[in-house]
Amino acid sequence: MVIPGTLDTRGSDFARLAHTIADAGLLDRRPFYYATRISIAVVVYLGCWTLFAWLGDSWLQLLVAAALAVVFAQFGFVAHDIGHRQVFRTRRPSDVAGLLIGNLGIGLGWGWWSSKHNRHHANPNHEDHDPDVSPAVIVWSPEQAIRSRGLPRFIARYQAFWFFPLLTLEAWHLHVASFKALFNPSAKRRGPELALLIAHFAAYFGVVFTVLPVGKALLFLVIHQGLFGLYLGSTFAPNHKGMPVLTKEDKLDFLRKQVLTSRNVRGGWFTDVALGQLNYQIEHHLFPHMPAPSLRRAQPIVQQYCAEIGVSYLQTGLLDSYGQALRHLHEVGAPLRR
Structure with missing residues (x-):
């Protein structure tokens, strides 16, 4: 599905919306919120590893693996907010916090991810410029499907069925x-960056294989990293x-460009926490520096403004968002099935 290139391109529309958002104080920093959120995340992270050490050689460690998958994803959400300067105003403290949480905490390269994510924000869902829709394994448009070769072409035929299983490999x-x-x-x-990544994996593999026998350790890694990737992918897929x-x-x-390529997901406080408040994807893409807790308040303002200027604004439930994404992926592969 491609947007016709004849839509209105008046730049002043965003300026008027930005003025309204700023006047409402929604771009103001939220230091207490982030201090509390980061403190809770660190305490739970350390608590999970303490529980891991205390349990020792036990099959209950598989539950710890699932819990750590959630904690790692929540660390990823915090790193995401830091990368958008929602937490700190300047680059240096943002980079230090990002390196500690990303590279050391969960084994995710801060510099690489920040660069990739900024390119996504600059051109969301753009076939030529958004790295998140590059046809590496999954293809995102019929044109990409037709041009695909090798593994992407094989998967594309029924990629809607492959999508969630493939997400279990996303963390790796x-x-x-x-x-x-x-x-x-x-x-x-x-x-x-390299030193912190090596430190993370040396500690991670060292602890897991020291506490658990090889078989249980390998199963722990499969469950932890598989659920971590599945969780992360499932929070970004609806967007x-x-x-x-x-x-x-x-x-x-x-x-x-930002509104027409993004989708919001309805929900209460649980949805907000589970999706790292990225369920307000439209507002986040319009105002990436806006602190996460302000996105909910910005949502009705942005939705009403879009209605006033005649811009389509899509908001749906979580399950419906997955259905829309999977139906699109299945339609994209249709030329290859024929």
Whole structure:
């Protein structure tokens, strides 16, 4: 599905919305919120590893693996907010916190991920510029499906059925990509990033294989990393998958580019916590520096404004968002099935 390139491109629409949002104080920093959230995340993280050490050689460790998958994903959400300068105003404390939480805490390369994610925000769902819709394994448009070769072409035929099983490998993909990025000549902070990644995995594998026998240790790794990847992928999938895919023919202003390619997910406080408040994806893409707890308050303002200027604003339930994404993936593979 591609947006026609003839839509209105008036840049002043976003300026008026931004003025309203700023006047409502929704861009103000929330230091107490983030101090509390980060403290809770660190305490639970350390508590899980303490429980792991206390349980020892026990099958109950598989429950700890599942709990740690959730905690690792929550660390990822915090790192995401830090990367958008929602927590600290300046780059240096943001980078230090990002390296500690990302590289050391969960084995995710801070520099590589930040660069990749910023490119996604600049051109969401753009076939040529958004790394999140590159046809590495999954293909996102019929044109990509037709051009695909090898493994992507094989998977694309029935990729809607492959999607969630493949997410169990997402954490391993992120770990490997984090290391690979450090061997790029343009990589910044190569020494500190590599040292912290090595420290994470040395401690991670060392603790797991010291406490558990090999068989249980391997099963622990499969469950922990599989659920970690599945959880992360399941929180990002509702945001853009199944929304219009842009090409070079589409000429959209900033507001329309962000709103028309994003989807919100309805829900209460549990949905907000479970999805890292990224269920307010439209508001987040319009105002990436907005602290996460302000997104809920911004949502009705943005929705009403979009209605006033005639811009389609999509908000749906969580299960329906998955259904839309999977139906889109199945439709994309239709040319190959024929």
